[in-house]
Every structure is written in structure tokens, then in C-alpha cells.
Amino acid sequence: DIVLTQSPATLSVTPGESVSLSCRASQGISTSIHWYQQKSNESPRLLIKYASQSISGIPSRFSGSGSGTDFTLSINRVESEDFSVYYCQQSYSLPYTFGAGTKLELK
């Protein structure tokens, strides 16, 4: 199975800061990575697909990059509604797997 390692586990920031969240795959997966946001007691929400493709309705401050084994989710100027947990997911091969998540918290 492909293992996704997300770092850091927790990121403490103040609103207005720009941040980068990392997801590293245990083998090359091209751009078969997708990012989700999960707020407390809610279902996950798809933010970015195929490493960098935007999703309709998602604010433009969210962007993604990377290919192969290293991927990044960037949030330009964090807003208060962005404090939540972020997961990456690979679709390169079955079983689909998720990273353990990065919690973005208020500093």
C-alpha cells in the first residue's frame, strides 16, 4: 500500500499568514493526489484534485503543487474559517489511502 506522510502534524498560525502543508508519498504517484479539508464534526470537503486542479466553489487562496512523491497544499493568507484538519489522498493505486492529516490551529 502507498503510505502518505503529512507534515507537520500541527501548524499554529495567525490569520493573514500564508502556509504550506506537505504530503510525501512512499513511491512515485505522478499527480494522483487530492486534498481535503475537514472541520470539526463535519464531513471532509474536496479542495484540490490531481495535485493542482482547482475545485468549483473553493476559495482561490487554496492551491496545490507537486508531482512524483512530494506535494504541497498552500493557503494564501489564512482566514479564521480555515482552521481545521487537512488530508491528502492518493488515487494512484488501490487501496486508496489518506495521510494522517495536518491540523491548522490558531496561534
Add this chain to the structure above:
Amino acid sequence: QVQLKESGPGLVQPSQTLSLTCTVSGLSLTSNSVSWIRQPPGKGLEWMGVIWSNGGTDYNSAIKSRLSISRDTSKSQVFLKMNSLQTEDTAMYFCARLPGYNFDYWGQGVMVTVSS
């Protein structure tokens, strides 16, 4: 609009079988694939399996021997059955649409507790 909603018992006894239903609206199961994903309290997401639009299935090998996913297209329902439940199966269970290889619409989830 696309909606998915999970339903099932909130409490299951150890060693028993879990049966969940995902009722969808705004989409056809003959042209959409649906996955089950679970999340233990305070932990991350685990993909369980998928029923493809053609009716074929794939399962996570870690639980494959205990899991079955099926559907009734006429009722727009997808079913999950998992046997030999243990306390570590306590989790929120989600169904989600898989339009390509990501999950774009999710249900609200149903919490299942395994306890005697």
C-alpha cells in the same frame, strides 16, 4: 443536487454484523461509483471499498475478508455489510461519490459504536 445519506444502527455488539445503507439522490448509480470511508474517533480516514458504476467492487485488503458492498440501483441505495465487528471498528462511517479517483460529495456520516 447530489446528496448522499448514511443510515444504520448506532450500536453493534462485538462479533456481530454491521449493515449500513447509503441513499443517494441527484445521481444515478449506474453511472456513478460510490465508496465507503470510515474514521475512528479522533483519528484519520480509512478507505474501505468501492462499488463501481458497472457494479464491480474493490475492497481494502485489510478488511476484505469481512466486507461486502452491494447496491440496489432502483432504490438508489448502496449497502455495506461487515462481519465479526470488534471495538476497533468503532468509527464514523461515510459514503462518498467517486467521480474519477477522488471523493467530491460526502454523506454526513453515521456513528457506529461496537460495544456490549
